[in-house]
Amino acid sequence: MFTYIAKRLLLMIPTILGIAVITFAVVHLAPGDPASLKAQSASEALSSDRMTREIVEGTRALYGLDKPLHVQFAVWLKRIVTLDFGTSYRDHRPVIDKIGDALPITLTLNILTILIIYIVSIPVGAYTALKPKGFVDRASAILFMALYSLPSFWVAMMLIALLCSGDYLNWFPIVGFVSDGASILPWYGWVSNVAWHLVIPIACLTYGGFAFLSRFTRASMLEVIRQDYIRTARAKGLPEWRVAVRHGLRNALIPLLTLMGTLLPALLGGSVIIEQIFSIPGMGRLGFESVLARDYPVIMAIATISAALTLVSILITDIMYAVVDPRITFGKR
Amino acid sequence: MPLLSVEHLTTHLFTDSGVVRAVDGVSFSLDRGEALGIVGESGCGKSMTALSLMRLVPEPPGRIVGGRVLFQLTATGGPVDLLMLSNEQMRKVRGKRLAMIFQEPMTSLNPVFTIGDQIAEAIKLHEGGSRRQVQSRVVDMLSLVGIPTPAQRANDYPHQLSGGMRQRVMIAMALSCRPEILLADEPTTALDVTIQAQILDLLRRLQAEFGMSLVLVTHDLGVVAEVAQRVIVMYAGKIVEQGTVDQIFRQPLHPYTQGLLKAIPPLAKLPPGTRFATIPGTVPDLAHLPRGCAFADRCPKVRENCRENEVPDDPCNVGRLVRCFYASNP
Amino acid sequence: MERGSLNPSSQKYSALIWRQFKKSRLAVICLVFVAILAAVAVAAPFIANDRPVLMRYNGSWSMPVLKMPVALRGVDLYELMSNPPAGTWMLMPPIKYSPGSYDLSSVLAAPSLQHPFGTDGDGRDVAAQLVWGSRVSLSVGVVAVGIAVAIGVLLGLIAGFYGGWIDIAVSRFIEVMICFPTFFLILAVLAFVGPSIYNIMIVIGVTGWTGVARLVRGECLKLRRREFVMAAAASGARDRRVMLRHILPNSMAPVLVSASFGIAGAILVEASLSFLGFGVPPSQPSWGSMLSQAQQFMDIAWWLTLIPGSAIFFTITAYNLVGEALRDAIDPNLRT
Numbered sequence: 001m002f003t004y005i006a007k008r009l010l011l012m013i014p015t016i017l018g019i020a021v022i023t024f025a026v027v028h029l030a031p032g033d034p035a036s037l038k039a040q041s042a043s044e045a046l047s048s049d050r051m052t053r054e055i056v057e058g059t060r061a062l063y064g065l066d067k068p069l070h071v072q073f074a075v076w077l078k079r080i081v082t083l084d085f086g087t088s089y090r091d092h093r094p095v096i097d098k099i100g101d102a103l104p105i106t107l108t109l110n111i112l113t114i115l116i117i118y119i120v121s122i123p124v125g126a127y128t129a130l131k132p133k134g135f136v137d138r139a140s141a142i143l144f145m146a147l148y149s150l151p152s153f154w155v156a157m158m159l160i161a162l163l164c165s166g167d168y169l170n171w172f173p174i175v176g177f178v179s180d181g182a183s184i185l186p187w188y189g190w191v192s193n194v195a196w197h198l199v200i201p202i203a204c205l206t207y208g209g210f211a212f213l214s215r216f217t218r219a220s221m222l223e224v225i226r227q228d229y230i231r232t233a234r235a236k237g238l239p240e241w242r243v244a245v246r247h248g249l250r251n252a253l254i255p256l257l258t259l260m261g262t263l264l265p266a267l268l269g270g271s272v273i274i275e276q277i278f279s280i281p282g283m284g285r286l287g288f289e290s291v292l293a294r295d296y297p298v299i300m301a302i303a304t305i306s307a308a309l310t311l312v313s314i315l316i317t318d319i320m321y322a323v324v325d326p327r328i329t330f331g332k333r
Numbered sequence: 334m335p336l337l338s339v340e341h342l343t344t345h346l347f348t349d350s351g352v353v354r355a356v357d358g359v360s361f362s363l364d365r366g367e368a369l370g371i372v373g374e375s376g377c378g379k380s381m382t383a384l385s386l387m388r389l390v391p392e393p394p395g396r397i398v399g400g401r402v403l404f405q406l407t408a409t410g411g412p413v414d415l416l417m418l419s420n421e422q423m424r425k426v427r428g429k430r431l432a433m434i435f436q437e438p439m440t441s442l443n444p445v446f447t448i449g450d451q452i453a454e455a456i457k458l459h460e461g462g463s464r465r466q467v468q469s470r471v472v473d474m475l476s477l478v479g480i481p482t483p484a485q486r487a488n489d490y491p492h493q494l495s496g497g498m499r500q501r502v503m504i505a506m507a508l509s510c511r512p513e514i515l516l517a518d519e520p521t522t523a524l525d526v527t528i529q530a531q532i533l534d535l536l537r538r539l540q541a542e543f544g545m546s547l548v549l550v551t552h553d554l555g556v557v558a559e560v561a562q563r564v565i566v567m568y569a570g571k572i573v574e575q576g577t578v579d580q581i582f583r584q585p586l587h588p589y590t591q592g593l594l595k596a597i598p599p600l601a602k603l604p605p606g607t608r609f610a611t612i613p614g615t616v617p618d619l620a621h622l623p624r625g626c627a628f629a630d631r632c633p634k635v636r637e638n639c640r641e642n643e644v645p646d647d648p649c650n651v652g653r654l655v656r657c658f659y660a661s662n663p
Numbered sequence: 664m665e666r667g668s669l670n671p672s673s674q675k676y677s678a679l680i681w682r683q684f685k686k687s688r689l690a691v692i693c694l695v696f697v698a699i700l701a702a703v704a705v706a707a708p709f710i711a712n713d714r715p716v717l718m719r720y721n722g723s724w725s726m727p728v729l730k731m732p733v734a735l736r737g738v739d740l741y742e743l744m745s746n747p748p749a750g751t752w753m754l755m756p757p758i759k760y761s762p763g764s765y766d767l768s769s770v771l772a773a774p775s776l777q778h779p780f781g782t783d784g785d786g787r788d789v790a791a792q793l794v795w796g797s798r799v800s801l802s803v804g805v806v807a808v809g810i811a812v813a814i815g816v817l818l819g820l821i822a823g824f825y826g827g828w829i830d831i832a833v834s835r836f837i838e839v840m841i842c843f844p845t846f847f848l849i850l851a852v853l854a855f856v857g858p859s860i861y862n863i864m865i866v867i868g869v870t871g872w873t874g875v876a877r878l879v880r881g882e883c884l885k886l887r888r889r890e891f892v893m894a895a896a897a898s899g900a901r902d903r904r905v906m907l908r909h910i911l912p913n914s915m916a917p918v919l920v921s922a923s924f925g926i927a928g929a930i931l932v933e934a935s936l937s938f939l940g941f942g943v944p945p946s947q948p949s950w951g952s953m954l955s956q957a958q959q960f961m962d963i964a965w966w967l968t969l970i971p972g973s974a975i976f977f978t979i980t981a982y983n984l985v986g987e988a989l990r991d992a993i994d995p996n997l998r999t
Contacts, residue, residue, distance in 0.1 A: 014835055015835065015838055015839055015842065018835060018836065018838070018839030019839055019842060019843075021839075022839060022840075022843070026848075026851060026852055026855060145980065145983060145984060145987065146980060148983060149927065149980035149983050150976055151931055151934055151935065151972065151975050151979070153934075153935060153938050153954070154954060154968070154972040154975065154976070157954070157957075157961065157968060157972075158968065158972075160961075161962065227440060228435060228437050228440040228441040229440065229441055229442055229443040229444070231389060231435065231441070232435065232441045232442065232451075232503070232506075233443065233454075234389055234427070235387060235427060235428060235433045235435075235507075236427065236428040236454060236455040236458065237424045237425060237426070237427035237428035237429060237455070237458060237459060238424075238458060239424060240420075250445055251443070251444070251445055254445075262841060265841065265842060265843060265844040265845065266844070266845070267844075268844035268847065269844035269845050269846030269847050269848075270846065272844075272846055272847055272850065273846070273938070273939065276939065284847070287847050287850065288850065288939065291850045291851060291853075291854040294854060296854075299851045299854060300851075302847065302851075303847065303848060303851055306842075306843065306847065307839075307842040307843045307844075308842075310841075310842040310843075310844075311842055314842075324445070325444075325445065326444065326445060326490040326492070327444055327490070327492050
């Protein structure tokens with residue numbers, strides 16, 4: 001087990017290097033001297049000589065742009081490893097602090113979203129595999145496909161108008177992660193306040209995921225129930241539901257695990273727009289505001305940290321995979 | 334009174350290219366303690382016959398469309414038609430009275446459970462008992478099928494065992510509730526030759542020990558000769574010849590049976606360049622069978638009326654089922 | 664039977680897929696919808712314009728939609744239209760407004776005969792914007808996916824074909840790419856290079872190729888293995904040209920599925936970017952920016968939200984359903 005994890009960690013190193021290369025490349029995307037170009041665009045936004053100069057110098061220092069390319073890369077790599085992403089142009093707070101505030105909020109949002117997607121999709125997918133071409137199969141396929149095709153920002157707009165604005169109903173708050181002053185509430189009050197704020201955003205983030213995951217479960221389950229060991233289980237005289245759940249679903253869920261890691265980047269991307277609409281102070285909103293303000297240190301840090309986070313979640317699912325599937329033995333692969 | 338009598342069992346597969354008559358009016362009986370071999374080329378309906386007895390025909394595309402499977406379930410009462418039982422009643426027969434093992438020991442065990450778990454599941458289901466009792470039954474069964482250090486092996490996962498060991502586990506699982514009939518569908522086909530003999534030996538020994546009946550489905554006449562007392566030869570969903578092992582091997586009367594026997598490579602050393610005898614042609618498309626005898630196109634003795642008339646069970650009155658108008662010694 | 668055993672480049676294979684595809688009536692409807700949409704996008708100037716498609720003025724014919732005739736320079740077209748002199752004849756497009764023409768006399772007009780989908784806060788005709796907006800959506804969708812498919816096929820082929828360290832490098836690269844939250848990466852890159860319709864196409868394409876690359880690589884490996892066995896049996900050398908001829912057609916169908924879903928995704932990304940104000944410049948109408956502007960009028964002008972949103976929804980649904988039907992059509996497991 002330990003050697004397996006160690007091995008997987010070692011295998012992560014080239015990927016982290018790759019992430020560093022890509023983020024590094026993004027910084028250098030702008031033609032010409034990046035620092036002055038950035039300062040130029042920033043000056044349009046800020047129109048202040050002092051700040052322009054500050055940005056030029058800040059960018060130069062941050063990326064070591066006056067140094068040769070390989071030195072620049074080494075500097076950038078060192079920043080990634082030490083999690084030193086400099087300070088924000090906007091409020092001069094250390095970037096890592098800003099991310100430290102935003103990350104737990106986004107993770108809460110996304111982990112809840114993933115959980116709900118799985119809780120809804122797995123039973124539906126398994127059931128439709130057992131009764132293919134039945135009513136539930138057809139109905140859920142069409143419904144989930146329609147949901148998948150609904151742009152979340154459009155749905156968010158309409159839900160706000162309908163349920164939050166007070167024009168029609170006023171069931172949920174429009175914005176934020178938690179009410180101001182909620183910190184004086186006891187913990188359960190705080191939790192329910194957060195939950196109340198998150199109902200609509202999470203609804204907007206989840207519904208699109210049902211189609212993919214339920215179809216994936218269905219395909220996986222269809223594959224499994226064709227296997228010989230399902231016939232063996234039936235030949236033992238096991239009741240059909242037990243064959244389906246214990247022998248079928250248990251095996252069908254294994255490939256679903258691997259998806260969990262790769263779902264995260266899609267959701268992190270998706271939560272940019274939802275966090276922006278609902279003013280939830282998470283990574284997505286921070287990222288978008290930084291993009292608007294050309295706050296490069298924050299942008300780079302978010303891109304890097306999100307990618308690293310995905311890497312970690314892939315690692316966790318891989319380990320879970322090995323725990324669940326006895327065919328994968330630790331250490332020797 | 335036979336333990337099991339099958340009457341006009343008919344199973345069809347409803348595919349896009351037509352209705353495949355996989356099992357086409359098959360009748361036979363099986364006595365208590367008897368070993369019956371069902372032989373034929375692949376696709377002749379022999380496995381589908383066994384699956385029909387278990388009511389495990391994959392559905393869709395398959396469905397049992399007719400016939401009766403009469404099983405003497407109680408010592409005193411009359412036989413019960415398995416095809417008429419509710420799913421729930423049939424479930425209680427499966428694994429308990431009528432068990433089955435399959436061709437592929439590699440894929441027939443669930444990879445994510447230990448073999449002990451998988452055997453215990455059947456025992457718990459049909460007989461109950463405390464954890465400890467079930468566990469000791471599992472270990473007993475494993476040692477009965479010749480697995481060394483059974484108590485430790487019970488915690489192994491299928492992938493940790495060899496093919497022969499897995500087939501032993503399958504046998505242990507099937508026999509764990511002491512069924513009266515064991516259906517073995519090509520139990521040795523996927524195994525190495527040396528292992529094949531061991532497994533056949535085991536089956537023979539356990540059959541005697543348990544006093545159970547055995548239906549052995551195989552394409553290998555040698556396997557049948559070793560284990561069975563009576564043989565059914567199937568072709569294109571129908572039984573073409575039935576008899577004792579002696580009759581089939583010494584006096585095959587159907588041209589198809591004769592062809593099968595000729596196709597067995599002799600044990601004696603062959604001079605180089607010798608060709609194996611084969612039956613010319615291929616199995617006909619079961620969805621579009623010709624009129625008359627299905628074997629007509631490949632038969633060396635074919636005559637005009639073979640292609641026109643349905644062949645009855647014993648047209649030549651030889652005293653057993655030989656579905657041929659021109660049944661004779663080769 | 665395995666899919667590959669049928670020669671995929673043969674007429675029979677594509678006919679088989681088409682026959683299977685046609686079984687879903689919904690998918691065929693969606694395909695027709697996609698075709699109509701493409702036609703609308705191409706013909707947008709002839710559908711929604713404030714200039715006549717065809718006109719006769721002072722005895723000469725012209726098509727002002729394409730090019731304003733010299734004779735009309737300096738002539739007030741609006742005046743001409745409402746008060747045509749004798750001998751003037753003109754054929755107007757079905758929607759008599761261009762997306763940029765302001766009509767301050769009818770601001771936020773509800774749908775009516777004159778404005779079938781109403782007007783927006785600046786008095787612009789929603790239907791005209793919708794028609795022109797389809798150009799942005801479709802061109803971004805098609806071009807971005809074209810770029811993604813080109814990169815994906817190329818890298819997938821190289822990786823699957825040469826194997827070894829090249830394969831390892833490409834596979835690692837794919838792994839790195841899928842770690843990034845795509846939408847944020849797109850935003851970030853656009854922050855550096857500046858948003859324009861071309862940049863959006865390129866960025867979506869450059870970040871969206873991983874699926875195709877994996878697909879082609881897998882197909883390549885599968886075939887190489889089989890070809891290897893065949894070659895060993897025939898004791899002949901592996902012919903790369905033959906392999907390529909097999910791989911490309913073989914992966915065509917799954918790539919097409921991926922492309923169909925990809926177009927839907929790219930359209931959604933473009934709409935989201937425009938919604939966030941990061942899309943095409945405001946001079947070009949786009950469905951996303953229409954929604955963005957609709958936000959302030961949600962409580963008084965429902966059509967501003969409902970209509971562009973529905974356009975996005977139906978377009979994405981159509982592409983997704985076409986993709987799904989195609990995927991089902993090439994799945995040999997569903998074929999009995």
